[in-house]
Amino acid sequence: MITTEPVGEWFWEPSPVLDAPVSGVSRALVLVGEVRDVLASLGLVADGGTGSVELCDLSAMARPLFAVRYMPLDVLAEQASAVRLLPGRHLTVSLRLPGEWAEAGVRRRAEELFGVRVHVWGEGAVMLGMGVYADPWLTQDLRERPQPGVAVENAPRLAAALGRISALTGSEVDPGDETRHARPTADGFADLLAEGAAYADSWGTFEVPARRRRLMKLLPGGYGEEQDYECTTEEPVRYAEVRGGERLLGFLWAAADGAAGYEPRSAAGDEAFAAGVPWLLRFRAARGAGASALEALDGCLGRTEDGWAVGAAVVGESSLDALQELSGRG
Template sequence: MITTEPVGEWFWEPSPVLDAAVSGASRALALVGEVRDVLASLGLIADGGTGAVELCELSAMGRPLFERRDVPVAAMAEVAAAVRLLPGQHLTVSLRLPGEWPEAGVRRRAEELFVVRVHLWGQGGAILVLSAYADPWLTQDLRERPQPEVAAGNAPRLAAALERISGLTGVEVDPGDETRHARPTADGFADLLAEGAAYADSWGTFEVPARWRRLMKLLPGGYGEGDYEATTEESVRYAEVRCGERLLGFLWASADGAAGYEPRSAAGDAAFGAGVPWLLRFRAARSGGAGASEALDGCLGRTEDGVSVGTVVHRAPSPDALAELSGRG
């Protein structure tokens, strides 16, 4: 299962950058690049990804002096070169990296499998953070189903990455706090089959509502009385939502009047924005007196802003089953 919040994080505190005002941005960029190379050498990440650079005064962390997001990795050096870090300031350089992993004989992919970031202070102190956003390293998936074979095929590469990054920085790794999903350790994650999970069905309990809230923030006015019911116990009909060949999510409706959109977690940020025009079409259809199933049929084969709804209608036993499908690589 793929998450929008980290399944786990690991921290390193390398030696301070003595000339942070002169070379801080370039050193931070070099460090995230070196970690990216480590992950790539172990087959943990794929080509692509984007970066971000943010510079703030320590006294006003919520108001960046300089900010660039969704920067292609190849353009990060040019962006970082425009930043001068002064005492009393804080610089963050990060990379969001896609990755792939084997699972049950299939190659799974997530557009944000890892995030690598370096926090650098004007006085020279630095912290490196690695965050993971999926569960193939765990002996039990985030819906509490055992997957020891999946973990056996993926966890050793994560352990090797953590060890190599410690060698790269010259300091031992500091595992982050236990999350809602798992407990990070110095060599990956604790064995959930032995320890048990902190929460039952953590993906369904936390991730599904978090995805809903994120989607509603993008929908003008949020969810309201003008929208179809968002939940049902009935089976659902659904169609794929795509941008070209890229699957972004699923538009669905039920016979008892519920309808909605499930963003496909593996597609990353694009999956959320792709659902907005179709939810607005649903809203307009309901305002015009159309039922949920009729509204879905009215979207089939249409295209909005380069995003299309398929013409083939599939069935799922419940919205929860569809949400799980959307949460996989």
């Protein structure tokens, strides 16, 4: 299962930068690049990804002095060159990296599997953080189903990455706090089969609502109770695929009781969420015109908006829970 918030995080404190105003930016760029290389050498990250640079005054962290986000990695250094890191300032260079894992020998991919960030303070202190956004390293998935075989295929590479990053930085790894999903350790994650999960079905309990909130923030005016169809149902849902070219981005669905919505395919990353916006706006307009949810879905079939196309026919019927799980897998 793929998440929008980290399943777990780890932190390191490399040696400080002796002259941060002169070399702090280059130190951050080199360090995120080296961590990416470690992950790539173990087959954990794939080509692509985006980078961000943010500079803040420590007295006003909520108002960045400079910020560029989600740019291609090949222009990251060029954008960062505009930054002046002085005492009293804080620099963050971060990467969002696509990655791969194995399930019964089959390679799976998510467009944001790892997040890597380096913080450098104007006085010279440095901190590195890394988070993972899926569960193949765990002995139990985020819906509490045992998956020891999946963990055997993937956890050793994550453990190797943590060890190599510690050697690279010359510092011990500091596992982050337990999340809603799992407890990070120095070599990966605690065995959920042995100690149990902190929450039942953490993916359904927390991730599904989080995806909904993220999606609604993209809509003009956000969520409107009087404008939108109900977003939950116990009835079977009919659904159609939403694609961008050959890429499956999500599922548009509706039920006979008047519920309808869009489930982004988490593995497709940001585009999966963006692709739902025009169809949810169509749903909103259809509801305003008095159309039923199933009529609204039928009105979208075979159409294209902003380069994102809905299939010409309904491809399946299932429970909403099963559809949400389908959308959340690699």
